[in-house]
Amino acid sequence: MGKTLAEKILSAKSGTEVHAGDIIIVPLDLVFVQDSTGPLTLRQLKESGLDTIHNPKRTILFIDHSVPSPARELANDHMFLRSFAEEKGVILSDIGEGICHQLVAESFASPGDVIVGADSHTVTAGALGALATGMGSTDVAIAIALGKTWLRVPETIKVVVHGRFAKGVYAKDLILHLIGQMGADGATYKALEFGGETVTMMTMSERLTVANMVVEAGAKAGLFPSDSITRSYLASQGRGKQYIALQPDDDATYESMIEIDATQLEPTVSKPHTVDNVALAKELKGVRVDQVFIGTCTNGRLDDLGIAATILEGRRRHPHTRLIVAPASKKVLLAAEAAGYIKILVESGASIVPPGCAACLGAHQGVLGDGETCVSTANRNFKGRMGNPAGFIYLASPATAAATAICGEITDPREVW
Amino acid sequence: MLRGKAFKFGDSISTDHIVPGRLLRFRSNLPELAKHAFEDVDPEFAKRVASGDFIVAGENFGLGSSREHAPLVIKMLGVSAVLAKSVARIFFRNAINIGLPVLICDTDKIDDGDKLEVNLKAGEIKNLTKKVQLSFSKMPGVMLRILDEGGLIPYIKKYKSFNVKPGANSNRR
Numbered sequence: 030m031g032k033t034l035a036e037k038i039l040s041a042k043s044g045t046e047v048h049a050g051d052i053i054i055v056p057l058d059l060v061f062v063q064d065s066t067g068p069l070t071l072r073q074l075k076e077s078g079l080d081t082i083h084n085p086k087r088t089i090l091f092i093d094h095s096v097p098s099p100a101r102e103l104a105n106d107h108m109f110l111r112s113f114a115e116e117k118g119v120i121l122s123d124i125g126e127g128i129c130h131q132l133v134a135e136s137f138a139s140p141g142d143v144i145v146g147a148d149s150h151t152v153t154a155g156a157l158g159a160l161a162t163g164m165g166s167t168d169v170a171i172a173i174a175l176g177k178t179w180l181r182v183p184e185t186i187k188v189v190v191h192g193r194f195a196k197g198v199y200a201k202d203l204i205l206h207l208i209g210q211m212g213a214d215g216a217t218y219k220a221l222e223f224g225g226e227t228v229t230m231m232t233m234s235e236r237l238t239v240a241n242m243v244v245e246a247g248a249k250a251g252l253f254p255s256d257s258i259t260r261s262y263l264a265s266q267g268r269g270k271q272y273i274a275l276q277p278d279d280d281a282t283y284e285s286m287i288e289i290d291a292t293q294l295e296p297t298v299s300k301p302h303t304v305d306n307v308a309l310a311k312e313l314k315g316v317r318v319d320q321v322f323i324g325t326c327t328n329g330r331l332d333d334l335g336i337a338a339t340i341l342e343g344r345r346r347h348p349h350t351r352l353i354v355a356p357a358s359k360k361v362l363l364a365a366e367a368a369g370y371i372k373i374l375v376e377s378g379a380s381i382v383p384p385g386c387a388a389c390l391g392a393h394q395g396v397l398g399d400g401e402t403c404v405s406t407a408n409r410n411f412k413g414r415m416g417n418p419a420g421f422i423y424l425a426s427p428a429t430a431a432a433t434a435i436c437g438e439i440t441d442p443r444e445v446w
Numbered sequence: 447m448l449r450g451k452a453f454k455f456g457d458s459i460s461t462d463h464i465v466p467g468r469l470l471r472f473r474s475n476l477p478e479l480a481k482h483a484f485e486d487v488d489p490e491f492a493k494r495v496a497s498g499d500f501i502v503a504g505e506n507f508g509l510g511s512s513r514e515h516a517p518l519v520i521k522m523l524g525v526s527a528v529l530a531k532s533v534a535r536i537f538f539r540n541a542i543n544i545g546l547p548v549l550i551c552d553t554d555k556i557d558d559g560d561k562l563e564v565n566l567k568a569g570e571i572k573n574l575t576k577k578v579q580l581s582f583s584k585m586p587g588v589m590l591r592i593l594d595e596g597g598l599i600p601y602i603k604k605y606k607s608f609n610v611k612p613g614a615n616s617n618r619r
Contacts, residue, residue, distance in 0.1 A: 052588055054608050068474050069514060077602050095470060102471040109474075149512040149536055165514035165540035167598045179588055179608050213458060214506040218535050247509065249535055303458055390511075391467030411460045411510060416468040418486040 031278030033185040034252040035220040038160040038275070042143045049184040049282070058142035058159075060172045061089040063129045064096075065390070066147035066165070068106045071113050073170035083176025088119040089137070091129035096385040098124075099393035119173075127358025127384035130154070130326035133161075134237055135360060139263070139271035140255035145172050149244045150326050150408065156236035157262070158255030158275045160220075163244060183220040183249045184284040190227035192292035197443040199336070200235035201328060201406070201426035203227075204242045205297040207289065209307030217247030219284065222277060227291045228253065233262035234330045241327045242408050245304040296441050298404075299424035302412040310429050313439040317349070319401040321434040322388045322415075323379075323427050324355030328406035331364045333427040338370035340431035340445060346378035347437030353395045354379045355387035377434075391416030404433045447565055448526040448547075450498035454558035455487060457504035461537060463487050464508070464516040473515055480519040497524030500564070502556045504530065508537025517541040527564055529553055529571065529582070542589045545597035549582035556580075 030048065032040065040047045043055045060083075062070045067090050082088055090110045098104040107124075114121035122132055129146065130153035138144060140158035144151060147169040154161035162180075164172070172178045188207060194200075208215075221243045223236075231239075236253045243251030253259075255275035263272045296310035323329070323337050334356060346352045354374050356362035362384050365371050371381060382388075388395025389407040397403055397420030405415070410422035425433070428442035435445055463486055465479055472479040484491040501507075501520060507530035508516060517540050520528065527547040531554075541548045549564070551571055556562065560575040571580040585593075588610050595601040 052586060052610060054610055065470055065473055066513060069518075073599060077599050079602065079606075100471040102474060106474055147512055149510065151512075163512045163536055165512050165517075165536060165543060167514060167543040168539060171598060171602055175607060177608070179610055181586060213509060214532060214534070217506070217532065247506065247534060390470070391462075392470040396468065409460075409462070409510060411462040413466045413468065413486045414462050416466075418466070 031280030031282065033220065033281045033283065034158065034222050034254065034275065034277045035160055035183055035185055035250060037277065038141055038143065039180070039182050041141060047182045049182050051182045052179060053182060054177055054179055055143050056177045057145055057172055059087050059133070059137050059144040060169060061091060061129060061133065062147040062169055063091045063094050064106055064110060065094045067110050069166040070147050070170045071109065073167045074173055077170060077174060079174035081174050082117050082119055083174060085118040086120065088173050089122060090114050090119060091122045091132065092124055093128045094386045094390060095392045096124040096383060125359060125383060127361065128326045128329065128386055130241065131329065131357035131361070135266050135358060140259055140273050140275045145169060145178055150241055152244050152248065152251050153237055153241040153326055155240040155243070155251040156233060156253050157259055158253055160250050160252065162249050183218060185220045185222045186216055187283040187286045188221055188223050188289065189225035189286065190223065190289045190291050191225050192227060192290055194291050194294065197296055197428055197446065198294050199426045199428060200231060200238040202294050202297040203289065203291065204239045205299055205307050205424065206294055208242065208246050208305050211246045213245060213303055213305040214247045216243065219248055220250040220252055221246070221248045222252045224254065229256065231258070232332065233258055234332045237330070238327055245408055296426060296429045298429060298439065299410055301410055301421040301423065304410060304424065310425065310439060310441040316439040317402060318404050318433050318438055319349065320351045320353065320395060320397065320403040321430050322353045322395055322403055322405040322407065323430050324357065324387050325389045325407040326357060327408045328427050329355055329357030329361065331361050333406065334361070334365045334370045334374065335368065337427045337431040338373040340428060340442060341377035341435065342373045344377055344435050346434045350434050350437045352377070352379040352434045353382060353388055355382045356384050358384050388415055404430050404439060406430050447563060448498065449563050450496065450500050450526055452500050452502040452556050452558060452560045452562055453491065453495060454556065455501065455503040457506060458509060459487065459503055459507050460510035461508055461513050461516040462510055465513060465519055476515065476518055476522055479515060480522045483519045483523060492523060495523050495525065498526050499524065500562050501525055501528045502553050503528065504553060505532045507533045509534040512536045514540045514544065517544055517546050521546045529556065542593050543598040545593065547593060551580045551582040
């Protein structure tokens, strides 16, 4: 009986032949929290009475959501995480390093790994062929102590993508289109597995963008095969030895199959207040935009900043449109600086904020005013997400975001090229 | 037996609606955070809800962020169970892990303010106001056992690990 990627990874890790529907105990290769879920996780860990850290070298506390701290309570939460890391010898990733999911991709996740994180976007590491999923603080507390968790092996929906993206169309448009088609609960409890010749051509950054957002369709995991792209990416991060090839079996059983013709995709936008409420950018011309935010675990990587810089070079943001840029990690910031992107973005009127989650989650660094509209490259546009229930959030690619910053209204990037 | 009145919400209530990100600074102060539960959907909810009451929602309740603070504030306000047509994966696990029952049922048959009676063992929901009876879907055995112990922390205190036998809990289709 052939296996999907999820079944292959979970069979190998659990040491038994598992198939969709099985409930299993699986050892974990990496467990992490971030500063908005971590303090509760550590309190639950203490409450459990399990005074053990299964593997401190594979347990990470990321301080990335509210960095640097905008409030005394959060500063105290950060102190708690730092003192725990020092006491127990787990890894601390402090302010300035970047977003947990980006750092997990750069430095920790490998093909075939099983990863849990106290953050829903833990699915991002599926881009590297890791079965990575988000859980709450209590599950992750127990995972830190025991080094294992229970899982139901998910059914898999196969997404096959054919053809090349047209100019101005990106991985973000693909995943927004897919979520629009499936709905925000179209993959609940299931895995999405990506294949087709478009996928074999997608860069690791593009794969990370797609995997990142599968949770917006409710998915437990979003899996990419591990192939030559994965091998080159790992090598570029100094982790070439961690490469293993990983492909689903030809006779794997899928719950359903979705085929997408990438050549037919156009710049796509999620409208307020749900991610599956999609439209084409060109249909939204005339929507005035007060703020553009480029960054996050979805689209804050070097190529994302590069696309924005290419569009904004020699141009200025619209006078009524603020532009905020947050590199996803220190590495991204340094590379963007070296490539000249930061200079271009700053000259075009951007505010560069430190590597981290920034304005995405509504705590700081770009909270919207009443009635204001933001075009964001993030992954969520729920009412109140950016700190104000009276704000309106549209999700888009970095290209659409940059074009919008120039024009002051939602703009198809093909118009400004 | 659980008894209380229904607080009805629609579809797609995210964990951002339950505990908004702008209140991130109260994540380590749950009593303060609880005062703001659902305030962007129903500003009076935290004041009106009484011990034993039920959250009754539509599709995909609890989608989005993994923040466990969402089911925690619901429980802290005295809510005895969440009833929904469907519920997002992480919220489902989180709620069970803290001992908050989540029951999947046809919530179209419940209106805001209806008086409900729930028998968890028998799998029955009685809408006393409308005089109709509903059933709810069975959850996986491992989750039932965690819920029976009052959540994952008491479960782990008792068993020290997961007492799931590999292959014993298959619900393959």
